[in-house]
Structures are given as C-alpha cells and as structure tokens.
Amino acid sequence: xxxxxxxxxxxDGTRYNGWQKQKNVESTIQGKLEALLTRxxxxxxxxxxxxxxDAGVHALGQVANFRMDTELSEGELFQAMNQYLPEDIAxxxxxxxxxxxxxxxSAVGKTYCYRIYTGKAKPxxxxxxxxxxxxxxxxxxxxxxxxxxxxQHDFRSFxxxxxxxxxxxxxxxxxxxxxxxxxxxxxxxxxxxLQNMVRxxxxxxxxxxLGERSPEEMKEILEARDRSxxxxxxxxxxxxxxxxxY
Amino acid sequence: xxxxxxxxxxxDGTRYNGWQKQKNVESTIQGKLEALLTRxxxxxxxxxxxxxxDAGVHALGQVANFRMDTELSEGELFQAMNQYLPEDIAxxxxxxxxxxxxxxxSAVGKTYCYRIYTGKAKPxxxxxxxxxxxxxxxxxxxxxxxxxxxxQHDFRSFxxxxxxxxxxxxxxxxxxxxxxxxxxxxxxxxxxxLQNMVRxxxxxxxxxxLGERSPEEMKEILEARDRSxxxxxxxxxxxxxxxxxY
Numbered sequence: 001x002x003x004x005x006x007x008x009x010x011x012d013g014t015r016y017n018g019w020q021k022q023k024n025v026e027s028t029i030q031g032k033l034e035a036l037l038t039r040x041x042x043x044x045x046x047x048x049x050x051x052x053x054d055a056g057v058h059a060l061g062q063v064a065n066f067r068m069d070t071e072l073s074e075g076e077l078f079q080a081m082n083q084y085l086p087e088d089i090a091x092x093x094x095x096x097x098x099x100x101x102x103x104x105x106s107a108v109g110k111t112y113c114y115r116i117y118t119g120k121a122k123p124x125x126x127x128x129x130x131x132x133x134x135x136x137x138x139x140x141x142x143x144x145x146x147x148x149x150x151x152q153h154d155f156r157s158f159x160x161x162x163x164x165x166x167x168x169x170x171x172x173x174x175x176x177x178x179x180x181x182x183x184x185x186x187x188x189x190x191x192x193x194l195q196n197m198v199r200x201x202x203x204x205x206x207x208x209x210l211g212e213r214s215p216e217e218m219k220e221i222l223e224a225r226d227r228s229x230x231x232x233x234x235x236x237x238x239x240x241x242x243x244x245x246y
Numbered sequence: 247x248x249x250x251x252x253x254x255x256x257x258d259g260t261r262y263n264g265w266q267k268q269k270n271v272e273s274t275i276q277g278k279l280e281a282l283l284t285r286x287x288x289x290x291x292x293x294x295x296x297x298x299x300d301a302g303v304h305a306l307g308q309v310a311n312f313r314m315d316t317e318l319s320e321g322e323l324f325q326a327m328n329q330y331l332p333e334d335i336a337x338x339x340x341x342x343x344x345x346x347x348x349x350x351x352s353a354v355g356k357t358y359c360y361r362i363y364t365g366k367a368k369p370x371x372x373x374x375x376x377x378x379x380x381x382x383x384x385x386x387x388x389x390x391x392x393x394x395x396x397x398q399h400d401f402r403s404f405x406x407x408x409x410x411x412x413x414x415x416x417x418x419x420x421x422x423x424x425x426x427x428x429x430x431x432x433x434x435x436x437x438x439x440l441q442n443m444v445r446x447x448x449x450x451x452x453x454x455x456l457g458e459r460s461p462e463e464m465k466e467i468l469e470a471r472d473r474s475x476x477x478x479x480x481x482x483x484x485x486x487x488x489x490x491x492y
Contacts, residue, residue, distance in 0.1 A: 010370045058371075082368055090368035122328055122336035124256045125304075129371070 137209025383455025
C-alpha cells in the first residue's frame with residue numbers, strides 16, 4: 001500500500017549543491033534521498049521538501065514527504081535510510097502522515113538561525129557553520145534596524161530571485177539577535193521565506209551594525225521593493241534551517 | 247635576533263596525518279607550521295611540539311615552540327601565521343618565551359578529552375569529533391573501572407608502541423566521566439601520556455561499560471604490563487588535546 005511518509009532531516013550542507021535536485025548536478029540533499037528511496041522501493045520515489053536550501057546551507061530540522069509502497073515498517077525504513085545515507089545527512093524522525101500532508105503547502109512557519117563569529121582566533125571547529133567577521137557589528141544598531149522588519153511586508157528587496165513572478169509578501173514574526181561570547185546568532189521566524197531572504201536580511205543588518213548604513217534605512221529598503229536597495233548577501237555557511245512548523 | 251617563540255595551536259585533525267612531520271607524508275600539523283615559518287624566515291625553522299597527536303586527533307590547546315630570527319613583531323607574526331595557515335589550523339596565542347622553554351620537556355601536565363556519542367540520530371554536525379556507539383555503556387561500571395587508574399603506574403598495557411624502550415611510568419591525576427545528554431565525555435589529566443594511551447584507556451573503559459569486561463579487571467590489566475591485556479583502541483576522531491600545562 002502506498003503511504004505518505006513525513007521525515008525530519010538534518011544535514012551539514014557544506015558538500016552539497018543545496019536541497020533541490022538539479023539536472024547534471026550530482027550532489028543535492030533531495031537527490032541523495034530520492035536515489036536511496038528509489039533503490040529501496042524498486043521504483044521512482046519523489047521527495048518533496050518544505051522548501052529549498054541554498055548550496056552550503058545546513059539544516060537541523062528540514063521536513064520532507066514522499067509517497068512509497070514498501071513492506072518495510074516505519075522503524076525499518078528509518079533505519080535503512082540512516083544506514084545508507086552519507087554521514088552528513090540524517091533522518092531524525094520518520095512517520096506515516098495523512099494523505100493530504102504536503103511538506104511545503106502544509107507548512108505554517110519556519111525558523112532559521114544565522115551564526116556570526118567575531119572572535120580573533122580562527123574558529124577551527126565551527127568554520128563551516130559560521131560567518132567570520134573581522135569586526136564586531138554594533139548589536140544595538142542591528143536591533144534597531146531589525147525592528148523595522150517584523151510584520152507582513154512585501155520583501156521583494158530581500159529576494160535573490162530577480163525573476164520572481166509570484167507574491168513576495170511574507171509575514172516575519174520575529175528576529176532575535178543573541179549575543180553569546182564571540183558569537184552573534186540571528187534567529188528568524190516567519191510564515192515563509194523568499195530565495196536568499198535570510199542571507200540578504202543578515203547581510204543588510206550587518207551593514208547597519210558596522211555603520212555602513214543607518215538602521216532607519218531599513219524602512220526605505222523595504223519600500224523600494226528592489227533587490228539593489230538592500231545589502232550584500234551573507235555567506236551560506238552561517239545559515240541553518242532550524243525548524244518547520246505545521 | 248633569534249627568539250624562542252611559544253605558540254598555542256588549535257586544529258581539526260581530520261585531514262591530517264597527525265602532528266609529527268614524516269618523510270613523504272605531506273599533511274601533518276608540524277609540517278604545515280614548519281613550511282610556513284621557514285617561508286617567513288627565509289631559512290629552516292623547526293617546530294617542537296609538546297607531544298605528538300595521532301592522525302585524526304584534534305587539539306584545542308597544543309603547545310609548541312620554535313626559534314626564529316625575524317623582524318616581524320609578535321603581533322605581526324601571529325597574524326601572518328593565522329592568515330597563511332589552512333582554516334583548520336589556528337594559532338591562539340604567540341609570545342616570546344625564555345630561551346630555556348621547551349614545549350615538551352618543560353610540560354608538567356596535559357588534559358585530553360574523549361567524546362562518545364550514544365544518541366540514536368546520526369551526529370551530523372559532530373561526526374568528526376565523536377566516537378559513535380550504538381549502545382550506551384553503563385557509566386557506573388566505567389567509573390568503577392576508571393577508579394583503578396589514577397596514580398603513578400607503569401601504563402605499558404596502554405601503550406600502542408610495542409617497541410617502546412623508554413619508561414612507561416606515568417602519573418594519571420584524574421579521569422572524569424561526564425554525562426551530557428546523548429554524549430559521554432572522558433576527561434584525562436596526567437603528567438604525560440604514552441602513544442595511543444588515552445584511546446586505549448577509553449576503549450578499555452567502554453568495554454567495561456558494555457559488560458564485556460568487569461571493572462575489577464582494570465587492576466590486572468595494569469599489572470600485566472602488556473598491550474594484549476587491555477582493550478581495543480578507541481577511534482582517533484573522538485579525541486582532543488585540550489591543554490598543556492607548564
């Protein structure tokens with residue numbers, strides 16, 4: 001019997017060309033999952049993710065679903081997936097979902113975390129998971145700038161896809177900036193995020209923190225609805241998709 | 247003027263064939279440091295470490311010293327080293343030491359930490375820094391076994407070098423076993439450690455924890471003064487040299 005499985009997936013994105021399967025690109029998370037499940041099922045299995053993550057971006061709790069006809073129990077399928085997936089991709093949870101469950105369309109919210117390291121020593125063990133800045137941005141300026149962002153807005157200025165022809169309106173529920181020693185963590189919660197949105201928001205907030213922009217500019221950037229109004233995109237390695245809510 | 251520099255070095259040992267320079271082996275930590283310093287000095291510089299670390303073993307605070315004639319200030323030398331070293335090797339501290347300072351001979355103690363992961367999910371982000379065990383060892387049995395070890399003993403049974411022709415007597419000051427969620431951390435403090443000693447101690451303690459040996463055997467293993475009496479060597483990836491004391 002074909003069942004609809006929901007999985008929570010964690011991955012170190014360093015080695016991958018992002019979540020989404022691409023033609024002629026071997027290494028994507030979706031591609032690895034589909035190849036394995038297709039092998040286990042003996043026929044093609046398509047894996048639907050809650051959304052894409054960029055090349056080099058990590059996940060603690062990406063969610064995906066797939067339909068599959070297998071005699072394996074949930075426990076056996078869970079174990080087989082973890083055994084055959086590479087050591088930088090893990091299935092944290094697997095269960096049968098209702099047939100209507102769709103990891104992208106059913107999602108009501110997501111949390112991302114962006115890690116910035118501002119210490120003097122090279123972050124040897126975290127080097128693939130942080131954006132290393134030579135100078136510490138002023139957190140109070142960053143918070144002032146971030147305060148303009150929560151709410152429902154057209155975030156087109158923070159969308160990396162210039163040809164986006166669908167709505168760029170999203171609701172950002174919260175931006176929290178946590179200071180933890182030599183690290184800053186920016187936590188973003190919202191109902192959905194545009195392509196590169198968290199990385200462009202982070203890059204722009206850092207420019208405010210470094211005094212390259214005034215925090216008040218954030219309002220104008222939002223209103224411009226133009227990618228050229230916002231700041232540089234922060235590197236992929238600092239970003240992690242923490243959670244998808246349903 | 248030739249000065250004797252003391253450095254504290256941190257590295258992710260995953261990619262390296264250990265600390266010590268070897269003929270025809272490109273990638274060692276000592277080799278990387280010497281190649282860089284020789285280039286900066288314009289003549290050969292030899293780097294003396296506090297001790298070797300095995301291939302794949304990490305360091306938070308390895309200590310080394312080298313004699314070098316340079317016009318660079320300490321700050322400039324520090325910066326140049328961090329700039330030109332690969333991103334998995336960092337110099338945390340650099341200062342001029344007295345001419346008599348010798349990182350190995352002057353050392354009075356060392357701390358190592360061994361990380362064991364016993365969770366069900368694959369440790370995607372820590373995979374290079376932990377030993378993953380499918381079963382959680384009984385920590386009270388491990389502590390019982392560990393209690394036989396502190397003090398000055400002949401640790402020959404825990405020495406990986408069968409041809410060791412120097413003294414195998416060492417003083418182990420402390421073994422602490424910390425439970426932290428799905429992780430166990432074994433902290434070893436002593437005046438010095440034999441080749442592979444921490445890894446063989448860890449492997450043997452785990453065998454006690456899994457019920458494969460009784461904790462009381464530890465006494466006999468020590469007395470045997472024979473490597474074949476002790477247990478398997480734990481994998482390199484879980485081990486980190488935390489600190490060297492002077």
